[in-house]
Amino acid sequence: xxxxxxxxxxRDSVSQYVAVQYSEILREKGIAxxxxxxxxxxxxFIKSALYENVGKNVEFNKVRALMNESRKFIFVIPEYxxxxxxxxxxxxxxxxxxxxxxDKKSALVxxxxxxxxxxxxxxxxxxxxxxxxxxxxxYRVRIPKIDEVxxxxxxxxxxxxxxxxxxxxxxxxx
Amino acid sequence: xxxxxxxxxxRDSVSQYVAVQYSEILREKGIAxxxxxxxxxxxxFIKSALYENVGKNVEFNKVRALMNESRKFIFVIPEYxxxxxxxxxxxxxxxxxxxxxxDKKSALVxxxxxxxxxxxxxxxxxxxxxxxxxxxxxYRVRIPKIDEVxxxxxxxxxxxxxxxxxxxxxxxxx
Amino acid sequence: xxxxxxxxxxRDSVSQYVAVQYSEILREKGIAxxxxxxxxxxxxFIKSALYENVGKNVEFNKVRALMNESRKFIFVIPEYxxxxxxxxxxxxxxxxxxxxxxDKKSALVxxxxxxxxxxxxxxxxxxxxxxxxxxxxxYRVRIPKIDEVxxxxxxxxxxxxxxxxxxxxxxxxx
Amino acid sequence: xxxxxxxxxxRDSVSQYVAVQYSEILREKGIAxxxxxxxxxxxxFIKSALYENVGKNVEFNKVRALMNESRKFIFVIPEYxxxxxxxxxxxxxxxxxxxxxxDKKSALVxxxxxxxxxxxxxxxxxxxxxxxxxxxxxYRVRIPKIDEVxxxxxxxxxxxxxxxxxxxxxxxxx
Numbered sequence: 298x299x300x301x302x303x304x305x306x307x308r309d310s311v312s313q314y315v316a317v318q319y320s321e322i323l324r325e326k327g328i329a330x331x332x333x334x335x336x337x338x339x340x341x342f343i344k345s346a347l348y349e350n351v352g353k354n355v356e357f358n359k360v361r362a363l364m365n366e367s368r369k370f371i372f373v374i375p376e377y378x379x380x381x382x383x384x385x386x387x388x389x390x391x392x393x394x395x396x397x398x399x400d401k402k403s404a405l406v407x408x409x410x411x412x413x414x415x416x417x418x419x420x421x422x423x424x425x426x427x428x429x430x431x432x433x434x435x436y437r438v439r440i441p442k443i444d445e446v447x448x449x450x451x452x453x454x455x456x457x458x459x460x461x462x463x464x465x466x467x468x469x470x471x
Numbered sequence: 472x473x474x475x476x477x478x479x480x481x482r483d484s485v486s487q488y489v490a491v492q493y494s495e496i497l498r499e500k501g502i503a504x505x506x507x508x509x510x511x512x513x514x515x516f517i518k519s520a521l522y523e524n525v526g527k528n529v530e531f532n533k534v535r536a537l538m539n540e541s542r543k544f545i546f547v548i549p550e551y552x553x554x555x556x557x558x559x560x561x562x563x564x565x566x567x568x569x570x571x572x573x574d575k576k577s578a579l580v581x582x583x584x585x586x587x588x589x590x591x592x593x594x595x596x597x598x599x600x601x602x603x604x605x606x607x608x609x610y611r612v613r614i615p616k617i618d619e620v621x622x623x624x625x626x627x628x629x630x631x632x633x634x635x636x637x638x639x640x641x642x643x644x645x
Numbered sequence: 646x647x648x649x650x651x652x653x654x655x656r657d658s659v660s661q662y663v664a665v666q667y668s669e670i671l672r673e674k675g676i677a678x679x680x681x682x683x684x685x686x687x688x689x690f691i692k693s694a695l696y697e698n699v700g701k702n703v704e705f706n707k708v709r710a711l712m713n714e715s716r717k718f719i720f721v722i723p724e725y726x727x728x729x730x731x732x733x734x735x736x737x738x739x740x741x742x743x744x745x746x747x748d749k750k751s752a753l754v755x756x757x758x759x760x761x762x763x764x765x766x767x768x769x770x771x772x773x774x775x776x777x778x779x780x781x782x783x784y785r786v787r788i789p790k791i792d793e794v795x796x797x798x799x800x801x802x803x804x805x806x807x808x809x810x811x812x813x814x815x816x817x818x819x
Numbered sequence: 820x821x822x823x824x825x826x827x828x829x830r831d832s833v834s835q836y837v838a839v840q841y842s843e844i845l846r847e848k849g850i851a852x853x854x855x856x857x858x859x860x861x862x863x864f865i866k867s868a869l870y871e872n873v874g875k876n877v878e879f880n881k882v883r884a885l886m887n888e889s890r891k892f893i894f895v896i897p898e899y900x901x902x903x904x905x906x907x908x909x910x911x912x913x914x915x916x917x918x919x920x921x922d923k924k925s926a927l928v929x930x931x932x933x934x935x936x937x938x939x940x941x942x943x944x945x946x947x948x949x950x951x952x953x954x955x956x957x958y959r960v961r962i963p964k965i966d967e968v969x970x971x972x973x974x975x976x977x978x979x980x981x982x983x984x985x986x987x988x989x990x991x992x993x
Contacts, residue, residue: 499718586760586762587761587764587787588760588761588791590761590764590765591765591768594765594768607734615760
């Protein structure tokens with residue numbers, strides 16, 4: 298199973314719409330997939346699901362199960378303060394690395410309102426996934442100036458769409 | 472003012488003891504300082520103090536005020552999943568970058584039970600602080616295999632202590 | 646074909662011996678492979694094989710051909726000044742990215758006399774290979790304090806050997 | 820003394836023109852400075868000035884002396900294959916770290932024809948300078964799509980010029 302992660306817990310994030318678009322493209326290609334939005338994490342999971350409480354938060358455990366069952370991931374990562382959102386890494390810190398991430402495969406999508414397209418964020422997150430044993434697809438999609446390429450919550454820029462389709466196919470074949 | 476940040480919200484973390492040791496060394500050198508432990512953050516701050524709620528969480532606002540008043544920082548950063556704890560970055564995401572971090576100065580200390588000493592974590596965090604306008608001292612202290620160099624919650628390894636004193640002096644002079 | 650790159654042009658480098666060991670392990674597993682040692686690059690290739698001279702250096706072109714024909718790589722990377730040797734990146738700069746690196750696969754091995762095991766070097770080099778389209782195996786082998794784990798130019802440390810065999814198998818299966 | 824490094828050995832590089840512009844701005848501010856262009860390195864320095872030949876190349880030694888005498892640096896770094904030019908790191912590998920780089924100060928400028936502005940390159944190079952003991956100014960200038968912002972080898976884009984002047988002042992005050 299392929300799971301698409303919306304990499305922020307911001308309500309109504311643009312990352313969420315990008316995730317939906319990836320989901321539809323994958324479905325058109327015949328690949329079943331689910332979206333998990335970090336917005337749906339328990340608001341206190343950094344305490345109630347980590348450290349001495351690992352495995353004790355029933356709501357968080359549902360996501361852990363989803364991650365454990367998935368073989369491939371697409372992480373949609375908005376740029377916050379020059380890197381990924383802290384909540385995305387906190388989410389990783391709450392997983393069982395060996396079951397959720399080891400020997401799995403992942404593709405990364407970066408989003409920013411500025412001109413970097415979360416390039417540094419994707420670099421950092423690749424280090425983390427590599428450490429956890431997840432192979433990261435070399436072909437990353439960066440989307441700078443997201444506000445300029447979306448209309449009605451859909452990316453319509455043709456060059457960008459072509460990259461997204463290319464990446465979607467590559468993670469299928471990876 | 473110099474503030475030392477314990478870079479995890481884990482209860483009774485070893486990072487906390489390292490922070491105390493830095494605090495004492497600075498005090499011996501005549502430098503007033505306070506410690507802020509991420510353990511004391513509101514457990515739901517990733518929701519109640521971010522995004523549409525920025526500035527609305529009274530408890531979190533106290534830390535924002537502390538950060539805004541500080542001119543220098545020492546971040547004590549344990550290695551989680553090959554980088555910094557997600558909660559540390561989420562904490563940064565809740566600050567007012569221009570008041571808390573821009574044009575300030577920082578030193579970084581990395582801790583790990585393994586043999587990396589959080590080297591990658593410090594690299595990532597340097598990127599983030601640089602983005603936020605905080606100048607990062609080149610001289611970083613990495614402490615791998617922390618369990619082997621502490622006795623009674625104090626680092627007593629002489630080589631390491633010499634590095635810590637050197638770094639403490641450098642952040643004073645920075 | 647799998648090519649093992651000795652990532653420095655230093656004469657008689659320890660990286661070379663590590664490359665030989667990988668080569669033998671792969672051969673035992675039935676995988677044909679060749680070693681290319683950056684020591685064998687033309688001494689002036691940073692001028693005679695780059696920029697306006699791309700493709701004009703006959704000696705360098707032989708290596709370009711080797712890279713173009715290879716499908717998988719193992720890069721053995723010693724730590725110089727906290728990252729990879731500059732000559733390794735200059736070598737990459739002389740290649741035809743689309744033929745030499747795009748859509749290929751790679752494993753990374755880091756070596757250091759100090760305690761980092763070239764961790765940052767591997768992070769940097771992963772960024773570069775990813776940019777060039779080479780998928781990098783998540784499982785990286787870091788070898789800190791190389792002088793303490795080699796005898797007669799062979800790694801004999803059992804934990805380390807087990808990691809090397811595991812990585813060799815993983816790049817075969819990648 | 821402040822030295823501006825043109826971070827590539829490409830002939831007639833655009834980085835060279837950016838370096839000249841920084842030099843003039845600094846001079847207007849009353850700061851003496853010199854430019855060193857990596858194009859002027861001996862073409863075989865990766866062999867004749869490194870390893871067993873460290874300190875033996877008379878031409879390269881002149882640059883080593885220049886670096887040793889300088890207190891501050893500005894590195895102008897074009898993006899090659901998603902990072903800095905290999906020749907720039909090879910140049911660093913030929914220096915005496917303790918004399919050339921330790922306890923000095925540096926500012927970084929990134930250039931690209933694409934849309935990244937060498938962001939990853941600056942991240943990597945910050946790691947290297949930090950390792951070598953050079954404090955790196957947080958305020959970095961990235962110049963993406965360099966061809967669109969230069970006229971007659973001068974940057975005339977006002978937003979960009981304002982950033983350059985700001986950075987020049989910051990490295991003076993650092």
